[in-house]
Amino acid sequence: VEFEHAPNRLRALPSWLLAQSAAQANRAVSKAVSESGASRSHYAALASLEEFGPLNQAALSDHIGLDRSDVVRLVDELAAAKLVVRDPDPGDRRRNIVTLTTRGRQRLAQLDDLLAQAQTEALDRLDRAERVELVKLLSRLLGASSDPGRPGANMG
Amino acid sequence: VEFEHAPNRLRALPSWLLAQSAAQANRAVSKAVSESGASRSHYAALASLEEFGPLNQAALSDHIGLDRSDVVRLVDELAAAKLVVRDPDPGDRRRNIVTLTTRGRQRLAQLDDLLAQAQTEALDRLDRAERVELVKLLSRLLGASSDPGRPGANMG
DNA sequence: CTCATCTCAGCAAGACTGAGATGT
DNA sequence: CACATCTCAGTCTTGCTGAGATGA
Numbered sequence: 001v002e003f004e005h006a007p008n009r010l011r012a013l014p015s016w017l018l019a020q021s022a023a024q025a026n027r028a029v030s031k032a033v034s035e036s037g038a039s040r041s042h043y044a045a046l047a048s049l050e051e052f053g054p055l056n057q058a059a060l061s062d063h064i065g066l067d068r069s070d071v072v073r074l075v076d077e078l079a080a081a082k083l084v085v086r087d088p089d090p091g092d093r094r095r096n097i098v099t100l101t102t103r104g105r106q107r108l109a110q111l112d113d114l115l116a117q118a119q120t121e122a123l124d125r126l127d128r129a130e131r132v133e134l135v136k137l138l139s140r141l142l143g144a145s146s147d148p149g150r151p152g153a154n155m156g
Numbered sequence: 157v158e159f160e161h162a163p164n165r166l167r168a169l170p171s172w173l174l175a176q177s178a179a180q181a182n183r184a185v186s187k188a189v190s191e192s193g194a195s196r197s198h199y200a201a202l203a204s205l206e207e208f209g210p211l212n213q214a215a216l217s218d219h220i221g222l223d224r225s226d227v228v229r230l231v232d233e234l235a236a237a238k239l240v241v242r243d244p245d246p247g248d249r250r251r252n253i254v255t256l257t258t259r260g261r262q263r264l265a266q267l268d269d270l271l272a273q274a275q276t277e278a279l280d281r282l283d284r285a286e287r288v289e290l291v292k293l294l295s296r297l298l299g300a301s302s303d304p305g306r307p308g309a310n311m312g
Numbered sequence: 313c314t315c316a317t318c319t320c321a322g323c324a325a326g327a328c329t330g331a332g333a334t335g336t
Numbered sequence: 337c338a339c340a341t342c343t344c345a346g347t348c349t350t351g352c353t354g355a356g357a358t359g360a
Contacts, residue, residue, distance in 0.1 A: 004218055004219065004220075004221040005218060005219055006200070006204075006219060006220070006221065007200070007203040007204045007206070007207040007208070007219060008207060009199075009203035009206075009207065009268070010199075010200055010203060013185075013271060013275060014181065014275055014278070014279060014287065014290065014291055014294070015178075015181035015182065015184070015185045015271075015274070015275060015278060017291060017294035017295060017298065018174065018177050018178040018181050018294065019178045019181070019182060020294075020298055021174050021178070021294050021297050021298060022171075022174040022175045022177070022178035022179075023178075024297075024298065025170065025171035025174050025175070026171065026174075026175060028171070029171045043165075043166075044162070044163070044166055047163040047165035047166060048162075048163045050163070050165075051163040051164060051165065052163070056341080056342095057341075057342065058340085058341065058342085062160055062161060063160065063161055063162060063163060064160070064162070065160040065162065066326095066327085067326090067327060067328060067329095068341085068342075068343095069327090069328075069329085069342090069343075069344080069345095070326080070327075070328090071342090072342070072343055072344080073343095092335080092336070092340090092341085093334080093335060093336085094334065094335045094336070094340060094341045094342070095335095095340090095341060095342080096341085096342070112165070115169060115171075118171070119169060119170055119171060122170070122171060123170060123297065125296055125297050125298075125299060126293065126296060126297055130293055130296070131170065133289065133293060134170065134290075134293045134294075134297070135170055135173060137282065137286055137289060137290045137293070138170070138173035138174065138176075138177050138290075139173065140281055140282060140286070141177050141180075141279065141281050141282055141290070142173065142176055142177060142180065142281075143281060212317080212318095213317080213318065214316085214317065214318085222351090223350090223351060223352060223353095224317085224318075224319095225318090225319080225320080225321095225351090225352075225353085226350080226351075226352090227318090228318070228319055228320080248316090248317085248359080248360070249358080249359060249360085250316060250317045250318070250358065250359050250360065251316090251317060251318080251359095252317085252318070
């Protein structure tokens with residue numbers, strides 16, 4: 001789905017506006033993040049491990065919304081880059097416990113910066129008040145009852 | 157990308173909120189539209205033909221933001237359902253001119269109804285004023301300078 | 313011959329499914 | 337045994353790419 005000279009019937013649909021806006025933001029984010037060889041999934045995984053501590057792969061799957069099959073490959077990549085380590089759980093050896101390394105923590109901080117920059121780039125047509133309002137509306141739309149972690153903190 | 161118990165780092169990103177909102181709206185739209193055997197592309201094509209009149213496939217590709225290769229298959233499907241006809245352009249026989257049929261026009265009207273219903277469903281957490289505000293912000297975000305076809309007309 | 317248009321085959325990324333291996 | 341976790345192979349969808357056919 002692209003921008004283009006779409007018919008007015010489409011332009012009038014909120015769902016279309018959301019799709020276009022999301023695609024635009026996604027391009028900015030992908031561009032920023034992929035320049036460092038990472039992806040959205042990488043960031044989501046590192047962020048989850050930073051916030052919740054070591055996780056098994058099933059839990060990681062829940063946090064990042066990625067299928068369990070694909071978490072296998074994701075962790076392969078992260079482990080190959082030494083950003084995480086994958087060890088068998090001594091208490092239940094069916095499980096692999098994924099743990100953030102120091103290097104992974106550094107990479108996360110780096111990605112935070114890239115992401116923050118991508119956000120301001122993607123939203124540069126809106127002023128600060130409008131960005132706050134947009135975040136508020138989207139949060140309500142998604143069913144957030146209250147402030148889920150200082151919206152605006154990453155908006156420059 | 158799904159909802160889930162995502163880390164706060166993700167929840168704070170406007171791009172993530174947009175992606176989630178768009179995915180949610182897309183589910184509602186896909187569900188509504190696919191029940192009648194159609195898709196977003198079908199609707200976009202029918203809407204373009206209704207607004208701009210008969211188009212060749214390259215022009216159609218521009219209007220609906222779909223790759224030219226894929227327009228071939230899309231027009232195949234629409235023609236098989238008798239919603240459009242594909243005729244060689246008598247003035248330039250390299251071109252196929254795609255024209256909306258009466259049946260296609262009826263289908264478009266039917267899809268309009270389904271889409272309008274899906275919009276209200278997707279946005280039901282927002283009241284009327286908030287929906288108008290959201291549409292305004294998204295339009296600005298996408299670079300719309302002014303009112304592109306009465307936003308709100310399909311919002312119930 | 314060069315160029316535009318359409319058609320087709322195939323690739324690549326993402327999300328998913330099903331079966332098997334390992335361990336409880 | 338049933339069950340959970342991880343792994344692997346393969347499918348499906350979407351967007352794209354490249355080559356060929358037709359015709360200007």
